[in-house]
Amino acid sequence: MIRLECDYTQGAVPEIIKRLAETNLEMTPGYGEDCYYASAADKIRGEINMPEADVHFLVGGTQTNMLFISSVLRPHQGVMCAHTGHINAHETGAVEATGHKVITIASDDGTINAQQVREILDAHYADASHEHIVQPAMVYISFPTENGTLYSKAQLTELSALCRERDIPLYLDGARLGYGLMSEECDLTICDIAKFCDAFYIGGTKVGALFGEALVITNSKYTKDFRYIEKQKGAMLAKGRLLGLQFDTLFTDSLYYKISSHATSLAMKIRKAFQSKDIELYFDSPTNQQFPCLTDEQMAKLGEEFAYCYWCKSGDKHVVRFCTSWATKEEDVDKLIEAIERL
Amino acid sequence: MIRLECDYTQGAVPEIIKRLAETNLEMTPGYGEDCYYASAADKIRGEINMPEADVHFLVGGTQTNMLFISSVLRPHQGVMCAHTGHINAHETGAVEATGHKVITIASDDGTINAQQVREILDAHYADASHEHIVQPAMVYISFPTENGTLYSKAQLTELSALCRERDIPLYLDGARLGYGLMSEECDLTICDIAKFCDAFYIGGTKVGALFGEALVITNSKYTKDFRYIEKQKGAMLAKGRLLGLQFDTLFTDSLYYKISSHATSLAMKIRKAFQSKDIELYFDSPTNQQFPCLTDEQMAKLGEEFAYCYWCKSGDKHVVRFCTSWATKEEDVDKLIEAIERL
Amino acid sequence: MIRLECDYTQGAVPEIIKRLAETNLEMTPGYGEDCYYASAADKIRGEINMPEADVHFLVGGTQTNMLFISSVLRPHQGVMCAHTGHINAHETGAVEATGHKVITIASDDGTINAQQVREILDAHYADASHEHIVQPAMVYISFPTENGTLYSKAQLTELSALCRERDIPLYLDGARLGYGLMSEECDLTICDIAKFCDAFYIGGTKVGALFGEALVITNSKYTKDFRYIEKQKGAMLAKGRLLGLQFDTLFTDSLYYKISSHATSLAMKIRKAFQSKDIELYFDSPTNQQFPCLTDEQMAKLGEEFAYCYWCKSGDKHVVRFCTSWATKEEDVDKLIEAIERL
């Protein structure tokens, strides 16, 4: 069985395992005050060309989202996001558990646009009784989205301009950031992301690390006392070195981009294979997740050799997800392509 | 510089690093549904001889405390603990952030006793306006305490009996559990802990693991839906295998006990060295943390070669902490002892 | 200007003012332990024929909703409701502020049905990763709804049966309960409400009182320690007598029903007037709120003499709301009818 159902089934790039072993008995201060943590943060600041950016390494994505959002919002404020957004759909109400409503925006492909956000803001403040309604006060987007789709530079520019005009932070969930940036259809760089957003995170768990996400707060208005919040929510890893070392490795010699590119290009081969067979793709994803619409028979057939993830029904077809990752073997993808061709 | 200031400066026992490397590219399901997680949980259930116990592997101690406490208490309830208890003193209000008051009990050595808890409960329910006061509804203890001290079997028996009589859970923070259990002065086994408490955790971060704590809920009344809580608080590690594998290793061939015993016996050598020099020990600790009261001069002298942790002032002396761990080298301890002898 | 924009512009029925004055200098115990509070609770228990029901008098509706919901749900649980439900739309995230997600159900008229709730529950538990999603664990309905519509006995029976089958509480917001019960189209009695729901509240603020809502918890599973929650959320009125006395008055000689009937029958006159002019009613409301769709001109014309509440646009028309209440004068309604006829 070749497993392609998700992008976090395996450990980490060998470089990370090697360095973990090598440094295992080094004595370092705890809680993110070691040299590896500092070095990794520096590399990320260099990468985005923002020497003042605030970088925190956290363990997981839900944690990162919950921390940043609850650190910034006041009690009566909520965060806008696509109804498919991870914070709305798959984090067991982590944001609400910190007291804040997730204000959903309908979305076909997982993205939202400036116009939708503007309408919510305008409607809110136009309402004479707006104090009876949660105040929309942050925008959350995912890049790539949960459906594998991307924002273009034009879209992000517009969203960012609106947020700045209205003085609300724009936060980007980059659980699969690398897979987005390395897509051929992506016209954004990590510097653009850093420039357009007030905060974003660079996903490690799904992109080469054992675990870990790098939260980058680029707007200094939102950095104050973040380490207290980190500790309070149980997110400050005692041996912060483990996080620092992983991101230090990923951001040495462009490793993060190389492994991301590997995954994305394999996904594009899968995409083409489906397209060649005239099998519809439910979302038009240029990244590492592909969502073909299969008949019962096709689904069964592919299921004999490949593990995929069931997504939803679409008419009389079934949408399933195939994922590639930094660790996916080209030969496995080739086998899948052959199987698709045989359908 | 020989670093003895805390017990989480180094990585993990080599067996763990070895297995991490070996299994790195294995594909396993996420979120704690893999075979290593299951195996580790089984071993712990075997260890405490409770085949029905609920075991969850979490990343850190603050997280574990906050999760269990907030999962069990209703909004108007609080948790009793020594004023020195970690949840009261060093977790940035993580418990309060979930809505619950920490009800403190004065303590000289870090332990609390059944009589103190009984008085709080009796006073609460005797007060005609008790609905205006947070309801004391759980007992939190640390073993060993933050001061290195231990509960005796008699003390724990009494505390447990009271809690059961009043139907409130007894929860034990075992961040350094191994170092307590392996103390020569300890008359409790892990089975006793499991039997007397409704839930407890087996610390990994400070005892041999890279990170990780094993929460064991022995009273089935408190297990329902715990995984939802785990996900909501950002505590469900995507690659749960990493936690499972670590605890599986620690609970193979009694490794957890062996490495704990190593640390505790080295600490006893340090303790004796101070006692031989008539240097007072601020807490009477039979575990891996030692708290000598030093003069300015002694402190400076030892500081030339050894890193310790400053604790507090005591009269004109300074209390500092020396910690041993699973990774402490006997030769380093011998050097410290020589230095103590030369004071 | 005749004001018909909402149902809480005026004080209380004269009987209440009279008794407040008469008892003003009586000395009574605080916090709901006085004889008026007890008497009112008894009358309500008698009214619903449930001698064991738990009755609490609270100050307002948002408070009542937030208290009951947060008292019952565990941290990972959410409450289902129509997207138009007051807790979702007009309480500034009060429920989320206690940590719980509001799980919305699309609704045309403000009601939801058993089938919709069943689908959410089934989908939740069918999802292999349901622990990543807020657990749907309570149903909130309003009666009448925010749009003036009602549940039939058949609908409520079915909803209640489903909730009991799945062991989740059914909670009814009765801010305008009287106006619903006294509608000619209503086939439910207050005893039915009490029997089918696990908890509900009888609105006073909009129905004859200066302020106050009577929360009735009929399922003993949800009553424990409620007074603690009340105090904690700042909802325990020091002079509870003020609430007791008001509800005691309202539930003497069927006053609550009489004044409700007055408002509803006046609303029916308004409804007929609009229908006679072939002016569409946006919601088919048999209760005290009426929602005509007006042209710009009609809206302006009526606005000269009458205050109404703007609701929303509908095509090229405007939906506005006219409300009657216990205090509305028949002559004012007659003037409105004349004005409608002149449109």
Place this chain on the structure above:
Amino acid sequence: MIRLECDYTQGAVPEIIKRLAETNLEMTPGYGEDCYYASAADKIRGEINMPEADVHFLVGGTQTNMLFISSVLRPHQGVMCAHTGHINAHETGAVEATGHKVITIASDDGTINAQQVREILDAHYADASHEHIVQPAMVYISFPTENGTLYSKAQLTELSALCRERDIPLYLDGARLGYGLMSEECDLTICDIAKFCDAFYIGGTKVGALFGEALVITNSKYTKDFRYIEKQKGAMLAKGRLLGLQFDTLFTDSLYYKISSHATSLAMKIRKAFQSKDIELYFDSPTNQQFPCLTDEQMAKLGEEFAYCYWCKSGDKHVVRFCTSWATKEEDVDKLIEAIERL
């Protein structure tokens, strides 16, 4: 039985009842947007000579404390107060329920001083791991304290200066403000309170109103969006007129001060009576609460005719509380004094 156990057993000053009756059927906008609310706020702004102050009328004290504190603090921050402070001792953890720790300061008489606050702040920031500890970020004091004692102008000046130096708000709970201001021993005016504090509330529930507290936020840094917070916590009274009208009445012709003075001077007569009999007063209270230390016999004797409140044991004596209020009759106090003399 003459009841002197607390100061909220009776209704309101007759002027309030009269105006409630007179205005009962007036139609006013809801939620604090009526003319009475505006007028009352204006009078209070005039009273403190701060035309820009933000005034909100709320229903009760616990609610007011919880609202202001949770509106201002960020998640990792706590509020310092005397261990006897109402928010710590008698509000069922309302502050913790909004996520914030109450950081207690030991106090003999209910007051705290600048030195104690300075020590907490200094110790916090001196601690290298202060991010592991709740950040002390607000000071809460009561005036009069729960024990009837007062801050002098010198004490308040010093506390205020410290808070401003460290940029943390000073908040004063004035549940019994009038009884403090009208004490002969008080050297503070309401203008001083307004000037030295960043926010405070003027208690109505215990001082002449049916219910209600006037929160006055004098530092504009803490006023933003407060009405959202009010609505979210269920504290925005639909018929805000009821609150406005009460405070408008209390602040017309100095009524608030006159009725406060009445209570305080009666309490002074009681105080002297106890002193004349050499009965120790547990707290040296110059306000409306008196705390004599009685023998079993004395307690029983007085209990035959008078209701008091039991406070605590003190050696072999019992501390009880006698309260006067705006409604206490001089003849009742005279009867108490005779009884004391007969002891």
